[in-house]
Amino acid sequence: MTKAPRDKRMTVDQIVGELEDGMTIGIGGWGPRRKPMALVRAILRSELEDLTIVSWGGADVGLLLRAGKVRKLVYAFVSLDSVPLEPNFQRARQAGAIPEVVELDEGMFQTGLRAAAQRLPFLPMRAGLGSDVLVNNPQLQTVTSPYDDAEELVAVPALHLDVALVHLNRADQHGNASYLGPDPYFDDLFCMAADRAYVSVEQIVDTAGLTVDTPVQRILLNRMMVAGVVETPNGAHFTTCTPDYERDEKFQKAYAAAAGGTDEDWAAFEERFLSGDEAAYQAAVRAFTEEQA
């Protein structure tokens, strides 16, 4: 029998079953773009708690906060773009409901992931100097250049992750994965900053299929970086997954209205969309879309 690299296909619940209370979880994508929402929804359904979430945040962060899953949040922003302020994030912050908060500059966030991906304790950069990012995060230290310039820079600590969760357009069963939209975001960096990375995709194809009509440069994740892969069609909903689909603005509006509304509004949204499994969610979204048409 011919030996082949191992098959890493899993279900969303198997992936979430690998997570533990208190873990540091990095979530790929950017704001309301290409977020691994099916995996986030599976966390909402789980018993997991006390998580540290590391994310350029969108509704992923808002949903996890509202479900009380987060002990510590590391972010540079949390936004839905067309709805600039994420209501669940706002609500949690204004209630003082997030025990630990680390707000970084968004470039500093990349530098921290890069340091972790390179197994370095820190990397230097200018971002943060003079700003309240250093005041509100007294754990952040500066480092002085050992060369003649002697510049004092921020020593951005490695943002090491226990687990990274990312969503791409296509993957093979081994975890090689490609993005087909305009921006890779930082999903490769998330995977390399993590002990284990799980990727959900719109479609699992055979390996040859990854490059049959697509330049090889679009393969962002190599299987070395990936522990598990799952096919979750529409799994980034309601964020973008260009070119498979764009953001579901109507749904996002309904989410934001419920999140920013009364407790009853939120309970109704939860009951309708988040009380069942991923298949039930997708069915409820289809019904919502038909209603709105």
Added chain:
Amino acid sequence: MSDITRADVCAAAIADAFKDDGEIFASPMGMLPMLGVRLARLTSNPDLVISDGEALFLAGTPPLFAKADVVEGWIPFRKVFDVIAYGKRHVMMGATQVDRHGNQNISAIGDFAQPKRQLLGSRGAPGNTVNNRTSYWVPKHSPRVFVERVDVVSGVGPALAKQAGPAAARFNDIHRIVSNLAVFDVKGEGDTVRLLSVHPGVTVDEVREATGFELDAGDDVPTTRLPTTEELVLIREVLDPKALRHREVPVA
């Protein structure tokens, strides 16, 4: 063209903020900054590099929110960070608060530990302000925006940058603050906000009243220039035929 609106004046003032930048990446946040940058590219500074706000550099200069015609490059978020560090960029950001020393806040109102109002988060403001030229756009000038001291320092003004040391001050370059009332820089006494011009129909006293700190202003503050006929045609016929700019700065 006697029916020049305040939004038209603001667009031209924003365009002027980018006219001497040469061949750099102009990053406007918000509608009027986008309009002003595109106006500059069609008039005073055709070398400006502009993007669709997502991942593409645009060879042409399309109207607000139109799709790209010809693309001239790729600028995903990771490369935006590269350009910030490289320095060839001028960003015009919004500001929920801006203070006497030109510090900006888009993070939170009130105490950071438990804010009265949580905003976006500091986004790229800390990095922008110590790496590349940064300007601010304020569509509704008021004492709630122009405050003595911002609640959270997201964008770093020149005084704080100098205090933080040479590595922070080296590339700190807060260029202009454009509001619906006036144009400012931060070259006032002790690195403070200084009034450069008031928009036509606005008095210096009105600006002072709408500003929550003592404003550095000379005795003879000029009036912001009116857009030229060419600029008005570009604004009205080419870049913003749907007059979206008046949603941000309403016609008085």
